[in-house]
Amino acid sequence: xxxxxxxxxxxxxxxxxxxxxxxxxxxxxxxxxxxxxxxxxxxxxxxxxxxxxxxxxxxxxxxxxxxxxxxxxxxxxxxxxxxxxxxxxxxxxxxxxxxxxxxxxxxxxxxxxxxxxxxxxxxxxxxxxxxxxxxxxxxxxxxxxxxxxxxxxxxxxxxxxxxxxxxxxxxxxxxxxxxxxxxxxxxxxxxxxxxxxxxxxxxxxxxxxxxxxxxxxxxx
Ligand SMILES: [Zn+2]
Ligand SMILES: [Zn+2]
Numbered sequence: 001x002x003x004x005x006x007x008x009x010x011x012x013x014x015x016x017x018x019x020x021x022x023x024x025x026x027x028x029x030x031x032x033x034x035x036x037x038x039x040x041x042x043x044x045x046x047x048x049x050x051x052x053x054x055x056x057x058x059x060x061x062x063x064x065x066x067x068x069x070x071x072x073x074x075x076x077x078x079x080x081x082x083x084x085x086x087x088x089x090x091x092x093x094x095x096x097x098x099x100x101x102x103x104x105x106x107x108x109x110x111x112x113x114x115x116x117x118x119x120x121x122x123x124x125x126x127x128x129x130x131x132x133x134x135x136x137x138x139x140x141x142x143x144x145x146x147x148x149x150x151x152x153x154x155x156x157x158x159x160x161x162x163x164x165x166x167x168x169x170x171x172x173x174x175x176x177x178x179x180x181x182x183x184x185x186x187x188x189x190x191x192x193x194x195x196x197x198x199x200x201x202x203x204x205x206x207x208x209x210x211x212x213x214x215x216x217x218x219x220x
Contacts, residue, residue: 005126005128005148006026006027006028006029006126007024007025007026007125007126007128007147007148008024008025008027009022009023009024009025009150009193010022010023010024010025010047011023011193012037012038012040012043012044012047013040013196014040014043015038015039015040015066016039017038017039017066017196018196018197019036019038019039019066019067019195019196020036020193020194020195020196020197021034021035021036021037021038021040021044021070022034022035022036022152022193023035023044023047023048024125024126024147025051025053026125026126027051028126029126030051030052030053030054031053031054031055031056031125031126032048032051032053032054032055032056033055033056033057033059033123033125033130034048034055034057034058034059034074034081035058035059035060035061035145035152036059036060036061036067036068036152036154036195037058037068037069037070037071037073037074038066038067038068038069038070039066039069039070040070041069041070041073041074044070044074045073045074045077045078048078049077054078055074055078055081056081056123056125057081057082057083057084057123058071058074058075058081058082058083058084058111059084059085059117059123059130059132059143059145059152060083060084060085060086060089060111060143061142061143061144061145061152061153061154061155061156061195062085062089062092062138062139062141062142062143062154062155062169063085063089063092063093063096063139063141064092064096064099064139064155064169065096065099065100065105065108067154067155067195068093068096068108068111069105069108071083071111072108072109072110072111072112073109075111075112080113082113082115083111083112083113083114083115084114084115084116084117084121084123084132085111085114085115085116085117085141085143086116086117086118086132086134086140086141086142086143087116087118087141088134088136088139088140088141089139089140089141089142090141091140091169092139092140092141092168092169093110094110095168096108096110117132117143118132118134119132119133119134120132120133125147128147128148129147130145130146130147131145131146131147132144132145133145133146133182133185135156135178135181135182136171136174136175136178137156137170137171137172137173137174137175137176137177137178137179138154138155138156138169138170138175138178139155139168139169139170140169140171142154142155142156142178144156144182146186146190149187149189149190149191150190150191150193151182151186151190151191151192151193151202152192152193153182153192153193153194153195154194154195155194155195155196156175156178156179156182156195157179157182157192157194157205157209158194158195158196158197159197159205159208160197179209182202183202183205183206183209186202187202188201188202188203188206189201189202189203190202192205
């Protein structure tokens with residue numbers, strides 16, 4: 001992101017799963033864009049309300065419970081904000097409460113209304129485009145969102161076994177293909193904001209996954 005960019009990124013991850021919700025803020029315009037509002041919804045709401053920001057949209061990298069737990073609440077609190085997800089996530093979303101029940105968590109309300117985005121769908125924010133890139137593998141409708149030199153990847157590029165939840169919708173071969181595609185499509189200098197863990201340069205992740213690949217060769 002250029003020095004002149006008025007957009008800042010705020011991270012909410014004080015939840016049990018250390019799931020990162022990102023709020024992009026254009027403070028000059030008073031606009032906010034929310035990516036993956038999970039269980040920190042009260043903190044996220046307070047942040048937005050305190051600054052009197054208007055929420056442009058809520059984007060979903062995918063619809064596993066920890067990433068969408070707060071979406072419907074945010075829509076309620078901020079006047080029916082639109083929620084964008086890939087159509088191939090609908091089946092994952094439909095089953096979301098199988099997991100909240102198993103984990104004895106409160107039931108998650110499905111976001112409404114929902115708007116379907118596709119690969120290369122663009123959304124205007126702060127005089128730039130946020131571009132959706134469809135990358136199936138972690139879930140069928142998983143998306144990464146590119147904004148200037150930032151890339152929000154959800155759970156597509158998580159480091160460490162502990163961060164790779166065995167949740168429904170995963171397809172290992174497809175995920176590998178999507179990861180390779182991410183590394184070839186975007187410059188290594190892009191800053192990746194993952195669904196869990198700290199922000200890191202795409203080149204560093206590329207090195208990590210290349211190493212992982214060679215060290216596990218022959219084991220599977
Ligand atoms: Zn996930
Ligand atoms: Zn996750």
